[in-house]
Each structure stands twice: as structure tokens, then as C-alpha cells.
Amino acid sequence: MTVGSQVKTCYATLKSIEAGLDLLHASTTEQDLKTTIDETSQLIKIARQDIHQQIIHIDKQEPQYKS
Amino acid sequence: MPEWISIIIRSIILITVLFFFVKWLGAKQLSQLNIFETISGIVLGGIAAFHTVDPYNSFYYALLAMFVWFIAAFTIEKLSLKSKRIRDFTDGKSTVFIQNGKVMEENLKKEGYSTDDLLEKLRNNDQFLVSDVEFAVLEPTGELNVLPKRENRPITLKDLNIAPAPDKEPQTVIADGNILLEPLANASLNPTWLEAELEKQNVTIDNVFLGQVDHQGQLFLDLYDDHIAVPEPAQSALLLASMKKCQADLELFALATDNPQAKELYDRNQKRLQEAIRRIEPYLK
Structure with a gap:
């Protein structure tokens, strides 16, 4: 597995975590948990966008491995 | 009317009356009753038993006597709910046996407790050393409640400075x-x-x-x-696990790359995930 695809896997996991947090947010009625999830998913979102930039960068560097 | 029929009828009526009286007097356990409540309970039962098997006694007297005892017990109970002074009189007061780690000898004597009795009661509460006890009080029911010294109390989440997630009953x-x-x-x-x-x-x-x-x-x-x-059910455990995996991956990328810019990026996001895990972890456990 190239580094590029490893990073892409990680990016996908981040997406799935975000979705999982959203699901939890929708299914709970506890206000405490809702705020914590909001904070957490904000952090995950920033990380995901950051990693996305990195993926674009990696793809540009070695286009022959682009998937 | 033959005697046996009269006994059956009396029994049924008295059982019903007794049942309702006891219900109205409130649902306390035997050990929680004060002396007066215990006595009135016994007397009510006694009157019922006595008049059930004795067909020559007037049945109305039985009902009258039971009613009077019931009213007396009922009034005292209601009054003692209202007034602290009456409550102290009927229920009795609690007596402090150990205060600030020191045994109160006069109080022991007043309640008729010897040192052995006190030690036995303490042992009942898992305290074998008097010096471990900060405070002990004898309740009116004869039960000894013990507050151990701060260092001997069981450890709690508060002591450990851990903030638990709010828990609801299942x-x-x-x-x-x-x-x-x-x-x-x-x-x-x-x-x-x-x-x-x-x-x-x-x-x-x-x-x-x-x-x-x-x-x-x-x-x-x-x-x-x-x-x-x-x-x-493993949804939340799965979520937490994938967060941890992602964080570990990013850490690995940061270590593996030679490009300082990429290293910085991975490290930054790894820290973000760590922070996210720290926040959400108590809720997902």
C-alpha cells in the first residue's frame, strides 16, 4: 500500500467517525452529550479538511499512483 | 346461629378491618417502628385474635376497642410528622457515640452500652479500630451508623478528579x-x-x-x-476504537515522513484527534 492510499484510508475513517458522531448526536436527548459531540465533531472536521489538503498534495507529487 | 359460623364471620370481618387499619397506619418495616407503633400493632392484633375465637364477647366491643387504638396510633403518627418535639418524644433521639474521633463515655453510659457493645457495633460496620472512626451515632432504632475518617473512606471518582458522564437508569x-x-x-x-x-x-x-x-x-x-x-451493543465502542485507530495512524504517518511540512500537518491533526478522544471518551464507555 502506498503512503497515498494509507492517508486516504485514514481520511475515510475520519469521515466515518464524523458520521458516527452525527448519528449519536441525532439519537441522544442529553444536552451535555450533544455539546460534547458538537465540540468533538468540530475538531474531527478540521482534521479531515487538513488531511484532504494533504491528499491533494500527495496526488500532485506522484500522479502515477493517483487512484 | 351456630358458634362456628359466627367465628367464620367474625374472622372475615376482623381480618378486613385489621387489614385496612394497618394500611392506613402506613407501610413501615417492623424494625423501623417506634415503641408506641409496635405496641399498638400488637394490641390491634391481640384484640382481633381474642374476639375471633370468643363468640360470647360482644363483637361491637371488639370493633370499638380496635377503633380507639387505631385512632390513637394514627393521631400520634400524624402529629409526630408535624412537630419535631412530639417526634423526639415518640421516636426517640439519636445519640452520638464517637465525635471527632473521640468516644463519648457519658452517652455510652446513658444508653447502657459497654465498650464491648460499642466495638461489636463498630465491627458490624467494618471498623475494627476506633481510631479509624471520625463519627458514630446510635439511631433510635438501635442501629449504629459510622462515618470513617477521610483517609479511610472508599475512593470515589471525585477523589480521582475524573468527570463521569451523566448516567441514566436503563x-x-x-x-x-x-x-x-x-x-x-x-x-x-x-x-x-x-x-x-x-x-x-x-x-x-x-x-x-x-x-x-x-x-x-x-x-x-x-x-x-x-x-x-x-x-x-457496540456502536459507541466501535466509534471510539476507530477514533483511536485514526489517531494512531496519523502518529505513524508523522513518524514515517521526512518532509517537515507533512510531519507538522500529521502531528497537528493527531493532536486534534487526541483532544477529541479525551472529550468524548467518558460518554462512549
Whole structure:
């Protein structure tokens, strides 16, 4: 597995975590948990966008491995 | 009227009367009754027993006597709820045996407790050393309650500075294959949700012996057919695990790359995930 695809896997996991947090947010009625999830998913979102930039960068560097 | 018929009728009436009197006097356990309540209970029973088997006694006298005793007990109970002074008189006061780690000898003597009695009571509370006890009080019921010194108390989450996630009581939503609507509403869920969850786990409602929802809204099922394996609720555990995996991956990338810019980026996001895990972890456990 190239580094590029490893990073892409990680990016996908981040997406799935975000979705999982959203699901939890929708299914709970506890206000405490809702705020914590909001904070957490904000952090995950920033990380995901950051990693996305990195993926674009990696793809540009070695286009022959682009998937 | 033959005597045996009279005894049957008397018994039935007295049982009914006694039942209602005891009900109105309140539901306390025997050990929680004060002396007066105990005595009036015994007397009420005694009157009922006495008049049941003695057909020559006037039955109205029995009812009258029982009524008087009931009224007396009832009034005292109600009055003692209202006034502290009456309560102290009827229920008795608690006596402090150990204060600030020192034994109060006069109080022991007043209650007729020897050192051995005190030590026995302390041992009942798992305290074998008097020096471990900060405070001990003898309740009017004869029970000794003990507050150990700060360092001898069991450790709590507060001591460890851990903030626990708020916990709600679990709700039993399915019993014997029937949906229980009230607990379901208490967990702010509805039957449609329950049906969807059952479908997800691929079981029919008739096969479910017991279903419980925990504080995170996850459903646990016990089936009649024990051969069918039901997955344990693991949604939140899975979420936490994937967060941890992602964080570890990023850490690995940061170590593996030689490009300082990329290293910085991975490290930054790894830290973000770490922070996210720290915040959400108590709720997902």
C-alpha cells in the first residue's frame, strides 16, 4: 500500500467517525452529550479538511499512483 | 346461629378491618417502628385474635376497642410528622457515640452500652479500630451508623478528579415478547424505533424474552432461543476504537515522513484527534 492510499484510508475513517458522531448526536436527548459531540465533531472536521489538503498534495507529487 | 359460623364471620370481618387499619397506619418495616407503633400493632392484633375465637364477647366491643387504638396510633403518627418535639418524644433521639474521633463515655453510659457493645457495633460496620472512626451515632432504632475518617473512606471518582458522564437508569422495553410503552416513552423512544432496531438485529419480537435500553440508547436483547447469537451493543465502542485507530495512524504517518511540512500537518491533526478522544471518551464507555 502506498503512503497515498494509507492517508486516504485514514481520511475515510475520519469521515466515518464524523458520521458516527452525527448519528449519536441525532439519537441522544442529553444536552451535555450533544455539546460534547458538537465540540468533538468540530475538531474531527478540521482534521479531515487538513488531511484532504494533504491528499491533494500527495496526488500532485506522484500522479502515477493517483487512484 | 351456630358458634362456628359466627367465628367464620367474625374472622372475615376482623381480618378486613385489621387489614385496612394497618394500611392506613402506613407501610413501615417492623424494625423501623417506634415503641408506641409496635405496641399498638400488637394490641390491634391481640384484640382481633381474642374476639375471633370468643363468640360470647360482644363483637361491637371488639370493633370499638380496635377503633380507639387505631385512632390513637394514627393521631400520634400524624402529629409526630408535624412537630419535631412530639417526634423526639415518640421516636426517640439519636445519640452520638464517637465525635471527632473521640468516644463519648457519658452517652455510652446513658444508653447502657459497654465498650464491648460499642466495638461489636463498630465491627458490624467494618471498623475494627476506633481510631479509624471520625463519627458514630446510635439511631433510635438501635442501629449504629459510622462515618470513617477521610483517609479511610472508599475512593470515589471525585477523589480521582475524573468527570463521569451523566448516567441514566436503563429502561426495560420488552418483557416476555411484549413492548412496554411506558418505559419506552421514558427513554424518549418510540415503537417504530424499537421495530427498526429489532429488524437490524434480525429477530422477531415474539422471540425476545427481555429487552433493555441503556443510557446511550443502545438495545440489549435476551432471546427465548438461546442458540441465536445476538451481537452486543457496540456502536459507541466501535466509534471510539476507530477514533483511536485514526489517531494512531496519523502518529505513524508523522513518524514515517521526512518532509517537515507533512510531519507538522500529521502531528497537528493527531493532536486534534487526541483532544477529541479525551472529550468524548467518558460518554462512549
